[in-house]
Amino acid sequence: MTLATHHSLLAARAAVLGHPISHSLSPALHGYWLKRHGINGSYEAIETPAEALAETLKKLADAGYRGVNLTVPLKEAVMPLLDEIDPIAQQIGAVNTVVFAKGKMTGYNTDAYGFIQNLQSSHHPIIPSSAFIFGAGGAARAILAGLIEAGVEKIMICNRNKERAEELANLFSRHSRAGGNLEMDVCEWDRHQTHLPHYSLIINTTSLGMKNQFPLEVDFSNYPPETLVTDIVYNPLETPFLRNAQAANLPTVDGLGMLLYQGQKAFEYFFGILPEVTEALRLNLLKPNN
Ligand code: ATR
Numbered sequence: 001m002t003l004a005t006h007h008s009l010l011a012a013r014a015a016v017l018g019h020p021i022s023h024s025l026s027p028a029l030h031g032y033w034l035k036r037h038g039i040n041g042s043y044e045a046i047e048t049p050a051e052a053l054a055e056t057l058k059k060l061a062d063a064g065y066r067g068v069n070l071t072v073p074l075k076e077a078v079m080p081l082l083d084e085i086d087p088i089a090q091q092i093g094a095v096n097t098v099v100f101a102k103g104k105m106t107g108y109n110t111d112a113y114g115f116i117q118n119l120q121s122s123h124h125p126i127i128p129s130s131a132f133i134f135g136a137g138g139a140a141r142a143i144l145a146g147l148i149e150a151g152v153e154k155i156m157i158c159n160r161n162k163e164r165a166e167e168l169a170n171l172f173s174r175h176s177r178a179g180g181n182l183e184m185d186v187c188e189w190d191r192h193q194t195h196l197p198h199y200s201l202i203i204n205t206t207s208l209g210m211k212n213q214f215p216l217e218v219d220f221s222n223y224p225p226e227t228l229v230t231d232i233v234y235n236p237l238e239t240p241f242l243r244n245a246q247a248a249n250l251p252t253v254d255g256l257g258m259l260l261y262q263g264q265k266a267f268e269y270f271f272g273i274l275p276e277v278t279e280a281l282r283l284n285l286l287k288p289n290n
Contacts, residue, residue, distance in 0.1 A: 114262030
């Protein structure tokens with residue numbers, strides 16, 4: 001057997017690294033698609049503290065893995081260890097997907113894609129032209145990159161720690177593709193209610209509303225009826241924030257889709273197929289044993 005045929009018979013392997021990692025839905029997600037597409041492969045979760053990252057990456061690359069996904073606290077820590085970094089990941093300042101190919105490690109970030117694709121696939125093919133973002137952490141950064149790439153021209157960032165919002169606004173004003181057309185602002189946390197009705201897309205990127213956390217309470221009465229409201233929290237799927245928007249008859253998109261679509265793009269990087277995100281997949285992932 002030649003080396004090439006031997007290689008093609010090997011299982012295609014990938015993994016998610018993080019610390020802690022046991023609650024990750026990624027093995028169930030990629031496992032579902034591997035099976036669905038009849039790929040001889042595997043996708044596992046590997047507990048990896050930051051200090052073990054360099055060694056783990058090398059070990060997996062040497063063992064012939066296609067690549068890895070990264071989660072907390074490794075998305076930034078991995079950057080100096082890579083040979084190449086895709087421009088979107090560079091702009092976000094975080095990598096969630098590393099591909100091992102031709103002796104090189106290349107970093108990508110599929111979170112911005114995941115966010116935009118989730119909205120577009122949830123009956124909102126046209127991204128609204130203005131957006132209000134609650135939060136200024138890592139998730140907000142990826143979402144901002146996605147919004148700017150999608151052509152959103154007016155953005156307000158509202159964060160409990162206003163300095164973080166200002167840092168983010170400055171960073172993206174400098175890097176903006178839209179150049180002079182982008183209007184970026186920040187507001188005081190307790191002044192959000194005044195500004196919100198002027199934006200057609202409202203996004204929660206904070207951890208408020210997560211299981212065992214305080215809710216993000218917003219009063220959505222008297223907003224333009226097409227105002228689209230979305231949350232990146234997916235446990236629970238229906239957060240108090242989304243419930244309030246629904247009570248005011250506003251369209252909403254839940255947070256599970258962002259996870260599914262960031263995984264869709266990562267799967268394509270690893271296994272060469274863009275898998276489908278379906279209702280059956282969503283139901284499968286929501287089963288209590290996942
Ligand atoms: P991630 O990478 O998931 O975005 P992060 O960087 O820790 O995580 O950011 C968490 C976000 O949730 C931040 O915007 C944080 O606000 P601060 O920057 O002021 O800390 C926000 N957040 C967390 N708990 C909050 C709370 N109780 N009230 C308001 N905002 C909160």
